[in-house]
Amino acid sequence: MPARESIPIAVIGGGPAGYTAALYAARSGHRPVCIEGFESGGQITRSYLVENYPGVQSGTSGADLSARIREQAVEFGATVLLDEVLSVDLSQRPFAITTTSGEYAADAVIVATGSKPRSLGLPGEEELVGRGLAYCALCDGAFFAGQDVVVVGGGNAAVGESLAMARVASRVTLVHRRTDFRADQVVVDTARQTDGIEFKTPYVVEELRANDAGDLVAVRLRNLADGTVHHQRTAGLFVAIGHEPAVELVAPYLRIEDGHIVTSPTSTATSVEGVFAAGDVADSRYRQAITAAASGCQAAIDAERWLVTGEWTGLPTDSPGRPLRAVYA
Numbered sequence: 001m002p003a004r005e006s007i008p009i010a011v012i013g014g015g016p017a018g019y020t021a022a023l024y025a026a027r028s029g030h031r032p033v034c035i036e037g038f039e040s041g042g043q044i045t046r047s048y049l050v051e052n053y054p055g056v057q058s059g060t061s062g063a064d065l066s067a068r069i070r071e072q073a074v075e076f077g078a079t080v081l082l083d084e085v086l087s088v089d090l091s092q093r094p095f096a097i098t099t100t101s102g103e104y105a106a107d108a109v110i111v112a113t114g115s116k117p118r119s120l121g122l123p124g125e126e127e128l129v130g131r132g133l134a135y136c137a138l139c140d141g142a143f144f145a146g147q148d149v150v151v152v153g154g155g156n157a158a159v160g161e162s163l164a165m166a167r168v169a170s171r172v173t174l175v176h177r178r179t180d181f182r183a184d185q186v187v188v189d190t191a192r193q194t195d196g197i198e199f200k201t202p203y204v205v206e207e208l209r210a211n212d213a214g215d216l217v218a219v220r221l222r223n224l225a226d227g228t229v230h231h232q233r234t235a236g237l238f239v240a241i242g243h244e245p246a247v248e249l250v251a252p253y254l255r256i257e258d259g260h261i262v263t264s265p266t267s268t269a270t271s272v273e274g275v276f277a278a279g280d281v282a283d284s285r286y287r288q289a290i291t292a293a294a295s296g297c298q299a300a301i302d303a304e305r306w307l308v309t310g311e312w313t314g315l316p317t318d319s320p321g322r323p324l325r326a327v328y329a
Helices: 015-027 062-075 137-144 156-166 185-192 289-309
Strands: 005-012 033-035 079-081 085-089 095-099 103-111 115-117 148-152 171-175 197-200 203-210 216-223 229-233 236-239 243-245 275-277
Touching (some): 005 015, 005 095, 005 289, 015 033, 015 062, 062 079, 148 156, 156 171, 216 236
Parallel strands (some): 033 079, 171 197
Antiparallel strands (some): 085 095, 095 103, 115 243
16 A cells, blocks of 8 residues: 555544445545444444334344444445554644554544443453443343343433333342432432432442353442442343543544534534544434434535535634645535
8 A cells, every 4th residue: 555545535433423424425426435443343333232223123233233334335435444543643634644554644534433431340341241231221221121230320321321221120220339429419319219220329349240151140249338248130230430432543633522522513523624523432412323323424524515615614723724625626
C-alpha cells in the first residue's frame, strides 16, 4: 500500500455506527475507507440476541446484525479494513491516519470508535457475557423474564435498569457500594417504592459463580461496612457502572465533555472542521444499535455535504484550513 494513501472519507471504527456511515458514504460515491479495528463489529457483538432492531423480526445475534450492515456497506463500494488505528493528526487537512499496516490522508473523518461498558474486573467476567452477565437491560432484559436478577451500580443507569427489569423479572436486587446514590433522588424514590426491587448497600460483588455448562448461577456479595458475606443465586447480572467512550485517539484534537465527543446540537459535526462523530463515542444517553446506525447515516450525510459545499455549520472550528469546495464542487 502506498504511503499516505489519499481517501475522501475515513471512518474510524466499525459496528452499526461505523458500518452505516461507510454504507451511506459509499452510496453517495465518496469511496470511504472504514478502519474497523481488530475487535470488529462494535459493542453490539456482545449481545446474544437482538430482537428490537427494526426489520429484524425473528431476532439475530448482535454479531450477525453487525456483519449484515458491514456486508451491505462493502456491496455499495466501501472498503472495510480489519486494521487498527494507531494515531491520528487532526491539526491540519488532509487529516493523517496511521494504522498498523500503513498511512492515510483523509479529506474528512468520521469517528465511530464506540464505547465499552466498565467491567467489574472479576475473574470469569468476560466468559460469562451472554451467559447470564449483561451490560444493558434494555437490550437483554427480556431473556430473564420471570427470573431473579442482580443489578450493580448507583447512578441513573443502574437504578433505571432496575426499574426496567422489575417489569419482567421475578425479583431485582440492586447492589451498590455506598448507601447513597448518584442517581437522581426521584429515580431512587421510585425504585424504593417499586415492588420486586430489593436494595443491598453498601455491598460489592466479589465473585461470580457458574455451573458446569458455563452459565451464571450465583454471585458472592460482601458488605463493605461489616465485612459480612452473602451468597445469592441469580440467573442474570446486569453491570451498570458506566461506560468508557473510546476517545483516546482524538482527545488531543476534539472537544470532549464527560468523556464523550461534543458535537453540534444540529449535526454530527465536532469542534474540528471536517471531523464528525457517530455512535456511542458521542452518545451518553441512548447507546442503542438503532441510534448508533442513525447517527452513522447522519455523519455520512454531514460529511458529504461539507465536502461538496465547503460550508461548516457545526461547532466553532478549532483547526485551520480552507474548505475543500474546489475539490468536490
